[in-house]
Amino acid sequence: MISSLPSIVSRLRLKQLRLLIALDEQGSLHRAAEQVAISQPGATKALHEIETTFGASLFTRTSQGLAPNDLGRCVIRYARLIHSDLAHLREEMIGIVQGHGGRLSVGVIMGAVPQLMRALTGLREKQPELSVEIVEDTSERLLSLVDQGRLDLAICRTSVSRRPDAYDCLKLFEEQLVLVAHPEHPLVGVANVKLAQLSDCRWIIYPANMPMRLLLEHEFSQAGLEFPRYPLETASTFSMLSLLQQDARSVALMPREVAGFSQGFGMIGRLDLQIQSRREPYGVIVRHASQLSFPAQLLLEELRQESSGEPVV
Known part of the structure; x- marks a missing residue:
C-alpha cells in the first residue's frame, strides 16, 4: 500500500532522490553509488529506505542490474522535477541577491x-x-x-x-484571426472569399472545445453551413504550418500575427475572408x-x- 503524504514528506531525503536519478542513469547499484559518492552497502540501505518510505517496490532486479518498474519510473520522473526545481530556486536566489x-x-x-x-x-x-x-x-x-x-x-x-x-x-x-492556406491554393489572391467556397477544402482545425475551434464552429453555423467533416486536428503551430505546406487544398484559421510572420517566409497564403465572430x-x-x-x-x-x-x- 502506498504510504501517506505526511509519511513520505517526513522520511524522504534529497540525497535519496539523487540516488534514484543515478540508478536510472547507471542501471547498476554499484555505479550509482559511485556517482553519488556513497558506498555500495550504503546505497543498498538507502534504496531499501526509499522503497519503505513509498511503501512500494520501485525496481526490478535483473541479471544486468536494476530496472525501474512503472512506479519507479513515476518516482524518478518526480525526483528529476524536484532536482530541477531546486536548481531553478538557486538561480532565482542568486538573481535576487545580485539584484x-x-x-x-x-x-x-x-x-x-x-x-x-x-x-x-x-x-x-x-x-x-x-x-x-x-x-x-x-x-x-x-x-x-x-x-x-x-x-x-x-x-x-x-x-x-x-x-x-x-x-x-x-x-x-x-486577438485578430485570419484564414490561411497553402501558398498555391486557388483562392489565394481572390477578393471577398465566402466561407461556402471553402466547403470542399481540407481543413486543419483546433481540437474540440478550444476557443478557436468554437469560434470556427460558430462561423459555419452563422453561415448556415455544415462543419467540415474529417478535418485534421492539432494545437501545434509547427504541425499546422507543415500540414498547410503539404497540401495545396488545405486551409486553417490562425492568429493574424502568426500568419503574418509565416507569410513573410512564403510558407502560407492569406485568404480574403472576413471573420464575423468576436474573438475572446x-x-x-x-x-x-x-x-x-x-x-x-x-x-x-x-x-x-x-x-x-x-x-x-
Missing part, C-alpha cells in the same frame, strides 16, 4: 507568441543574465502549470477553466492574489509597453 538576472518561467498560447518574443527581447536587453523558460501550449494546459506553480505567469485565456475566479488577469490583449481576448494570467517575482514584474511591464507602442524607460 539582476534570476529565472522566469512563462507560458503562452500560439497567438501571443510574437508579442511575447518582442517583450522578451526588450527585457533581455535590460536583464542579459536572466534565464527564461518558455512553454507554448493550450490555455487549459498552461493554467494547470500555473496551478502547480511551474509558471510565473501565462498569456492565455481563463474561460477554459472550471475555476476562472482562481486567477487574476493583469492585462488583456485583443487573452490576458496575462497569474494565480489569484499571488506575488509576482521581480523578473515577472519586468516582463509584465514590457508587455504593457509593447502593446501600447510606447518605449520602456
Whole structure:
C-alpha cells in the first residue's frame, strides 16, 4: 500500500532522490553509488529506505542490474522535477541577491507568441543574465502549470477553466484571426472569399472545445453551413504550418500575427475572408492574489509597453 503524504514528506531525503536519478542513469547499484559518492552497502540501505518510505517496490532486479518498474519510473520522473526545481530556486536566489538576472518561467498560447518574443527581447536587453523558460501550449494546459506553480505567469485565456475566479488577469490583449492556406491554393489572391467556397477544402482545425475551434464552429453555423467533416486536428503551430505546406487544398484559421510572420517566409497564403465572430481576448494570467517575482514584474511591464507602442524607460 502506498504510504501517506505526511509519511513520505517526513522520511524522504534529497540525497535519496539523487540516488534514484543515478540508478536510472547507471542501471547498476554499484555505479550509482559511485556517482553519488556513497558506498555500495550504503546505497543498498538507502534504496531499501526509499522503497519503505513509498511503501512500494520501485525496481526490478535483473541479471544486468536494476530496472525501474512503472512506479519507479513515476518516482524518478518526480525526483528529476524536484532536482530541477531546486536548481531553478538557486538561480532565482542568486538573481535576487545580485539584484539582476534570476529565472522566469512563462507560458503562452500560439497567438501571443510574437508579442511575447518582442517583450522578451526588450527585457533581455535590460536583464542579459536572466534565464527564461518558455512553454507554448493550450490555455487549459498552461493554467494547470500555473496551478502547480511551474509558471510565473501565462498569456492565455481563463474561460477554459472550471475555476476562472482562481486567477487574476493583469492585462488583456485583443486577438485578430485570419484564414490561411497553402501558398498555391486557388483562392489565394481572390477578393471577398465566402466561407461556402471553402466547403470542399481540407481543413486543419483546433481540437474540440478550444476557443478557436468554437469560434470556427460558430462561423459555419452563422453561415448556415455544415462543419467540415474529417478535418485534421492539432494545437501545434509547427504541425499546422507543415500540414498547410503539404497540401495545396488545405486551409486553417490562425492568429493574424502568426500568419503574418509565416507569410513573410512564403510558407502560407492569406485568404480574403472576413471573420464575423468576436474573438475572446487573452490576458496575462497569474494565480489569484499571488506575488509576482521581480523578473515577472519586468516582463509584465514590457508587455504593457509593447502593446501600447510606447518605449520602456
